[in-house]
Every structure is written in structure tokens, then in C-alpha cells.
Amino acid sequence: MIDIIINRLTGQVVIKVSPNEFTFLWRGKSLNIKTYVHLFDDNGYYRILGIGEDFEGSSRCTRVELFSEKLPPNDRILRPELLELFIRFGLQKIIGRRSIMRPTVVFEETHNISKILSGYQNSVLIEAAYKAGAYSVQIN
Incomplete structure (x- = not known):
């Protein structure tokens, strides 16, 4: 019963995965x-100043590619934590900051990052x- 209520209020957010770009889809928005x-x-x-886009002054920042084979410049920079913040940012942008319900997330095309994550991409995502x-997560 609670699943039905959550799906009606937030629905599913589909995330199409590629090494260079994630596409968030929700209720006809992309x-x-x-x-x-x-x-x-x-x-x-380290403070995050930008996600997924360049801005004035970004050349003075450290740019971390989430799915690059190149290691970040500092061992205190943890990509799994950055991926979590990246996904949170995408969910807030596509749904809106005022949503009180947590969405169901469906990942598609996860095989696109399997080379980089050595087959652990589904667990990491x-x-x-x-x-x-x-609220819940599915892999298609």
C-alpha cells in the first residue's frame, strides 16, 4: 500500500547511465x-562548487571525472561519495527541492560503465x- 502512495506522489526517476553523462527522466521531463x-x-x-557544468572560475577548481580511469589528485577525494552527491543533485533538479517523498530510481544502460567499475557498477549505483x-532502486 505504501509503495502505491509513494509511486503516485513521486513516481519513478529513470536514470540512463553513460560514462560522460547521466540522463534523468521523470514525468515527461528530461x-x-x-x-x-x-x-x-x-x-x-574540499567543497563542491559545481556539478556537471563549467562556470566562471571553474579553472581554479579541481575537476573530478566520476568515471575516469585517472585517479583524483588527492586520496581524500572519494568518488563513491561524489557519485552519491551527483545523484542527489540530479534527483533534486528533476523532481524539485520541495518533494517530501523519496522516489523509486531505475537505472538503465549500466553496462556502459562496466569497464570502468569492473562489473561492480550495479552495486555502486x-x-x-x-x-x-x-526509496527503492532497480536496475534494468
Whole structure:
């Protein structure tokens, strides 16, 4: 019964996965976000200043590609945490910040990142989506 209520209020957010861009689909809306994050080093603490787009001053930030084979410049930068924040950002942008219900997230085309994540892409995406606030997660 609760699943029916949640689906009526939020529905499913479909996320089409590729190494360069995720496409978020919800209720006829579509949002493409490139898979990188701009971080600013604030005396050893990193702050996210941008997700998926360049901005004025982004050249002074550290750009972390979420699905690159190249390692981040610092071992304190953890890609799984950045992926969680990336997915949370996408969900908030596509649904709207005022949503009080957590959506069901459906990932499609996860095979596109299997080379980078060595076959663990489904586990990584599921964990990141739950941490980003998904009610339930499916892989198609």
C-alpha cells in the first residue's frame, strides 16, 4: 500500500547511465548532467562548487571525472561519495527541492560503465542511489 502512495506522489526517476553523462527522466521531463564535479580546496577541506557544468572560475577548481580511469589528485577525494552527491543533485533538479517523498530510481544502460567499475557498477549505483535518498532502486 505504501509503495502505491509513494509511486503516485513521486513516481519513478529513470536514470540512463553513460560514462560522460547521466540522463534523468521523470514525468515527461528530461535532464542531462555531465559526470564530473568541481571541487575547491579550502585549506585541506574540499567543497563542491559545481556539478556537471563549467562556470566562471571553474579553472581554479579541481575537476573530478566520476568515471575516469585517472585517479583524483588527492586520496581524500572519494568518488563513491561524489557519485552519491551527483545523484542527489540530479534527483533534486528533476523532481524539485520541495518533494517530501523519496522516489523509486531505475537505472538503465549500466553496462556502459562496466569497464570502468569492473562489473561492480550495479552495486555502486544502488548504494549511491539509496544514500542519495531513493526509496527503492532497480536496475534494468
